[in-house]
Amino acid sequence: MSFVAPIALAGQVAVACVLFVVCVIVKMVFFVRVARMQRPSISRVPGPRLARWSRLWIAWALRTGRSHEVWVGVNREYGPVARIGPNHVITDDPEITRRILAARSGYVRGPWFDSVRIDPHIPNIVSERDPKKHSRIRAKLAPSFTGNSVATMEPVIDGLIAGWIDTLRKRFASPGQVSFDISSRIQYLTTDIITKICLGDEIGCVKHDRDMHDVLETVEVGNRVCQYFSVFLELNTLLLYLAKIPALRKALFPKVGDKAGVGRLMGIIRQAIEKRDKEEGSPSNDIVSSLLSRGMPKDQIDSEVVIALVAGSDTTSTSVQGTLLSIITNPQVYKTLTAEIRGAMARGNVSSPVIRDAEAKQLVYLQACVLEGLRKFPPLSQLRERVVPEGGDFLGMFHLPVGTFVGLNAWGLQLNKDVYGDNADLFCPERWLVDNPHRLHAMHQTHSLIFGHGSTKCLGTSIAMMEVAKVIFELLRNFEITIANPHKPWSSQCYGIFFQKDFNVRLRPVEDTYAQPPKYEQVILSDS
Template identity: 45%
Template sequence: MTAFAEGFQALVQRDLTWTLMPTVATVIIVAWIIRSTLHLRKIPGPWWAPYTRLWLFRALYSERCADVYLQVNRKYGPLVRIGPNHLITNDPLTFRKILGVQSKYTRGPWFDALRLDPHNANLITERHRQKHDALRAKMAPGYQGKDIPQMEHAIDRNLLTWLDYIQKHAVTTQERHVAFDMARSIQWLLFDMVCHLCLGHPLGFIDQHEDCYGFQNVLETRLPIVEKFAIFTEVNTWIKMISHIPIVRRVLPSPKDKDGIGAIMGVAQKTVNARIAQGIPPKHNETMLDSWLRNGVDGSLAVTEVTIALFAGSDTTATSIRALLLHIITNPLVYKRLTDEIRNAATSTPIITERETKSLPYLQACILEGLRIFPPITALRERVVPPGGDTLNGVYVPEGTNIGLNLPGLLRNEVFGPDVDVFRPERWLEATAEQRQRMDRVHELMFNWGSTRCLGIRLAVMMMGKVVVEVLRRWDVVALRPQRPWRSRCHGIFLQRDFDVRVVDMEGTVR
């Protein structure tokens, strides 16, 4: 009788458990929804953003997330909720607070998606503050040119090779009409420039004028996938867990690959091995790689850093140059004023010097305005609110909240005037001293701030100035399709092609 009673009781409990499971699951889901709704309830945003990360996914999937981010801040204000635990800001004071040297904010799991190796971070992806700052100190002299007096000479050599290519293959004459894809060509130029600075020699992108090693193709096919991992960060954790499995390791970039990112890593690996075997050259007679190794960067990490420099440094600068040229050649007033300044200036030949580009005020105004109207980075680069939470824009934000930095929105701040959506370089020359200071304070945040401020600012601005000057003092450039000048896809950075232009001798003569 006792055994029967115990069996019956167990049966009842089992059936009761199965009966209660849906109820328990429902309670858990409802509790999660309530928490998702309430913990950031005072912050406005799209009505469905508190319940799912699909709002963010849709923004990225549209390939126009820069416009989406810009509009969401304009609609809801400087601090907007765009996910269950995700905010976005375009407020300069919040940018400065989050990125400041004394800030307690940390890099969020978004950065893990950019790792080439799930188990090893680099300068861009390192989330630990002290480790990042230590690595940054080792790499800064190379990026800033302090250890490389021949930095400008290396840039000039590659620029001359590129200009010669255009003269031979891209200039329209009476005998030929050329639709020249300036977007792709500038990409090849920047790849070789960065390779030369890092490794001591270009890799043939300019000479062959094609995607050597399939590097660009891999970026364009994989980047749209990788950026989704930055939203669904659980994927990064899974990849890290299973990455030791041999079949999974084969999917990750490897120096043994014959093309793509891995192939570039292979070239870098050979150069690193050669440098270590031969010994680093004397100081002030070296490449960026030499500088990094001399300053204590590990050889295996240096391989990754070369690849990241090629990816992050070349693409962003290429986008900045493409966008600047597009806005110049499609604006007759700007085009006339800038070409007059360039062609009437007494500057060095065959390539203008960095110092001379800084002496051309309208050119510098165009560079500032080009970066403002079309910033090359749109990724949110989320930071995490520190323990204890914080108050932003008068609203308490709990600790652990991810806050994305809306760079396109920041650079359309009212400080730049009532016509922030217009490319107008004159705003930088017409501003009073006080206005100019306020504009500069906002504009400088596009390169990050504090301990994460971009190390390649000098390089980027130098390259922009030199390329624009040397193109416009040699030729006139016309967009072949001003109503649809290029194909531009936004995936945190821009993937651009089909920027077809007509290059002719100055004043439009064809000979």
Template identity: 40%
Template sequence: MLGVRTKYTRSDWYNAMRLDPGNDNVLSTRDDTVHSRLRSQMAGGYSGKEVVDLELKIDESILRLMSMIDAYASQDKRFDFGLKAQYFTLDVISDLAFGKPFGDLATDSDVYDYIHSTEQSMPNIVVAAVLPSLLHVLSWPLLRRLLPSEDDANGFGRLIRMAKEIAGERFGPSKKTRQDMLGSFVAHGLTQKEASLAGSDTTATAIRATLLHLITNPRVLATLRAEIERFRPSWPVIKEAEARQMAYLQAVIKEGLRIFPPVVGQMSKEVPKGGDTFKGVHLPEGTRIGYGAWGIFRRGDVWGQDADDFRPDRWLTADAESLRSMEATLELVFGHGKWKCLGRNVAMMELQKIFVELLRRFDLVLCDPTRPWKSLNYGIFLQSEYWVRAYKLPVGASGQDTSEKSEVAPSAVAAAG
């Protein structure tokens, strides 16, 4: 169903993924030819291969986040890590896409009201995905006013306007040329409208959920900290190449993605003309078949009878055959075949770095372990009220003093105050 040459097609579930009403993007289009073309044109940008200083840009956002948390720790103030993780991922993707971050970390705020808009919009998007006929109703002139508009002062509408304005600078006689994601899209022939709509991110959930499982599992946390201490990574931010050599870190990242997959929406596909047969069961053409992430990543025959447990060690102790099965199944987190997530490389680079830098600088403690967060499932997760306190560690795992003043940005200190 998810293979490169599959005859299955996207169902009308995907119509609800249009960020700009009436205009398809690489996530929403159901036309296989258009989808393949867009993927080909966007692959170099999304993968990061055509973005100059990709790793450096991610490192800069990592340091801004560390500075922000340092400021809260210095003042013994609690903070909502759910929000801070989203600030980080939004700044990363905007910096890579447009050549400059939104500024959420620098201001310690949701600059474009993106998070608030998402919280308001997701319930409607889910209903529209399950009942696509409602999208036709929303196209009526009177109800269309309820949808995001480029004239909006905040939220999705403002983001759409901003993205189009930036994209507009890359076209025409006085066009600007930059080696960022948008520059890659333009170089590969995307139109201004298509380029305006390119960009998305769901990495914040993986960061939040994995960190929650880490700080509530003392043995796992101690084991990872010991590996960081033993490995002594580069300072002030670990290099991706170093992180990939840390076996327990890799196990933690994989287990975090497994135990709490960031995307669990149906993403249903339609059975092709003539129907299909799966394990002796006939599937009539046009049948919608969805993706059950929560069940897939808790199958005892794949993960063991302790599949409900957060146990990174399973990735280090499994036999070769079981490990192959686990690795192949985990790839479904990012989709498969022609539906595979274009942003996988960037997301994984963020995950390779963020946990090392948090854990060698701070002890992070939940303010209320009985109610760690508010997590709402809309196919993607909206997570907030993730209240923690940070306590600075006197010396990082690399031997550096984590209180180095040069690392703490004055703007972050002021924002935290």
């Protein structure tokens, strides 16, 4: 999925923290100046009282690690268009969101996106704000994520999933095994898949059962720090100026050859690029080869593939985990889905060792569970602000002047009761099985906003949906899964994207569940 959180400064946490503190001090010194800049047309938009005076309110929301819940609470309390900053509003209205993201709407990406630059002088598909330049980048990337390319990727994905399931069986489902953290293992799988797709070889997280090259740690630390750069835009401007000084650029920004952080990841990508150069003429289906064949410069490939690796690993992992947790904590859903899986297997309607995408799409309850899992736990909560165009615009009941930043409430969109019904807060796959074409159309339209809309819609949507369905199916085909700690099934933190830990489960091979049940000695309680 595209729209990833900023990671460009992941290896420079200390420097970023210092700059953030400086920014906060400057912000407080000029508080009176900020107050004088209040715009009457925006002041009519309701929102938290403190939010109208300072962007520190947004920073507080991000710092909680629960910003997605904060955004939902704001729109529920103040309405579908609410104010969250001096020049910032947020919306959870599906119609407004579609209109803003539509082609030729006049809205453009705001300076929020500058914080997603890997290189200060090379915009990527996420950070590029100019619509025409963005379209040119997208045109070079799109062929790698559509049509025959996706069909070519499926056997690669199937091989990695099959190996992962076998690893789970050997390491965590053998007799005597206790609970284990499945969140990290799902992340290992999605990281191996996206590196195989992008670079031609997986980096081996599943094989070695660890975060190879600290890719996942780099992403988490980078997001934790850099989410503030999307709020305090002065930091981005300052860094762009500092980047003009060669010595400071080397210190502040990642580069090929770094031993850690994003630079280390860029080095791995560059190795794949050099390998393809040496193999010129040899057929290869990975994304690096595709971009080289389309004439994209190596520095640009570094940035684009870093974005793809982050988007294809963390967001897909979160989608799988959120869906899996919802299924295994709802007994009736678990029972219905496993019955569908067993029935399909008995009829010979699924391939082995991994279900084909075309076969998975025929399992209506599986697809309903995937749709509902993504709806209830969208993998992104970033505001992804757009800028009100010349002449201003009416959003809901309010006229917003040119230059106003409009944030998109991804979680709030998927909890809209007018679209999903009064039980929108519940995990209910059955809502996707109703015989009501108009309601289904409205739900699918709103659900698709998880992946963006218009010219900025995620290129990897079909791959992500295929992965989620396959992994959920294969887990439940092969194992009986139970939560180890029902009172706290996992720990999930939000930094624009989500990071799960301690998702501890127990696995029991399905074939064991049909064996003779264990015998227990009768326990007689005395009256004493």
